[in-house]
Structure formats: structure tokens, C-alpha cells
Amino acid sequence: MFSRRGRLTGLKRNPRGESNYDSLLERDYMLELERAGGVISWTKDHGIRIPYRMMGFIPREYVPDFLVTFADGSKELHETKGAGFLAWIETHDKRRAADRWCRQRGMIYRFVENSRGALFAENQALDRLERNAGRKPRNVKSLDDLLK
Known part of the structure; x- marks a missing residue:
């Protein structure tokens, strides 16, 4: 998969005033966090590593994209x-582990996806995919059809 990396500078809510991004979605989300009401700071350099098991048995560590602090x-x-x-599958494994990790610490884990062009949204696409996993396969023409 193609991913465009880079660096944003002149950031007001990032402690260093600059940050690297690993995709255009990350870059756009950084800009969204800079404008979002209630956000006082955000960072990608948080040092958080969440243990999880890929496919239930391969030990791994997951580093979430952003730690966001609110007013x-x-x-x-x-x-x-x-x-x-x-x-x-690995996306689901990471998400479950991060959600559990956050709940144990009184935090919230937000999964931000862009399939519908929405940033800074708590989309439930993975929940719907998991819920529908037991259903009989059907013909779909788009991701939107799959998420119905």
C-alpha cells in the first residue's frame, strides 16, 4: 500500500510544535486536532505500547497514533x-486491545476511519463488520454496502 509521509510544523497544540505523519489521513487528522474545540494538546510521541496477540496467539505491541488531552x-x-x-484481522486485534487498555485506565479509545470522509468521528464500522461476520455471505459492490 502507498503511504505518504512527512512533517507538519507550526503546530500550536503539539508540545514540540511539529510532528511527523505516516499517511495523508494522519496529516489531515493532525490539522483537525489543531482546530477541534476542547483539545488542549495532542502528540504522537507518547511512548504508549499496548500488548496484544495477533490472531489470538502471536505476541505483539501496538503504538496508537495519538494521545489527545482535553480541557x-x-x-x-x-x-x-x-x-x-x-x-x-490485525486491525480488530489492535482495536480490542487498545479499547481494553483504555477502559482499565479510565480513558477512551477512538477509532477514526475515513471510508465515509469523516474525520474526528467515532465510527462504528468495525463493530458492524464483527457483528455481521456470522451472517451468510452476500454480494456487495462497495464498502458502504458491506457496512449496512
Whole structure:
């Protein structure tokens, strides 16, 4: 898969004032966090590593994209993913582990996907995919059809 990497500078809500991005979705989300009401800071350099088991048995560590701090003192982990990653088993494994990790610490994990062009949204696409996994296969023409 093609991914465009780069660096944004002049950031007001990032402690270093600059940050690297690993995809255009990450870059766009950084800009969204810079403008979002209630966000006082965000960083990709948080040092958080969440243990998980890929496919239930291969030990791995997951580094979420962003640690976001809000004006009320609450903190959330945010992960950005393009639509192409939604069907990956590893994406589900990471998401479940991060959600559990956050709940144990009184935090929220937000999965931000762009299949519908929405940034800074708590989309439930993976939940729907998991819920529908037990259903009989059907013909679909698009990701939107799959998520119905």
C-alpha cells in the first residue's frame, strides 16, 4: 500500500510544535486536532505500547497514533485508519486491545476511519463488520454496502 509521509510544523497544540505523519489521513487528522474545540494538546510521541496477540496467539505491541488531552483533563487514544485496513484481522486485534487498555485506565479509545470522509468521528464500522461476520455471505459492490 502507498503511504505518504512527512512533517507538519507550526503546530500550536503539539508540545514540540511539529510532528511527523505516516499517511495523508494522519496529516489531515493532525490539522483537525489543531482546530477541534476542547483539545488542549495532542502528540504522537507518547511512548504508549499496548500488548496484544495477533490472531489470538502471536505476541505483539501496538503504538496508537495519538494521545489527545482535553480541557477537562481527560485523555483519549485515537487511531486513524483508511478504509482498506478495516477488514484486516490485525486491525480488530489492535482495536480490542487498545479499547481494553483504555477502559482499565479510565480513558477512551477512538477509532477514526475515513471510508465515509469523516474525520474526528467515532465510527462504528468495525463493530458492524464483527457483528455481521456470522451472517451468510452476500454480494456487495462497495464498502458502504458491506457496512449496512
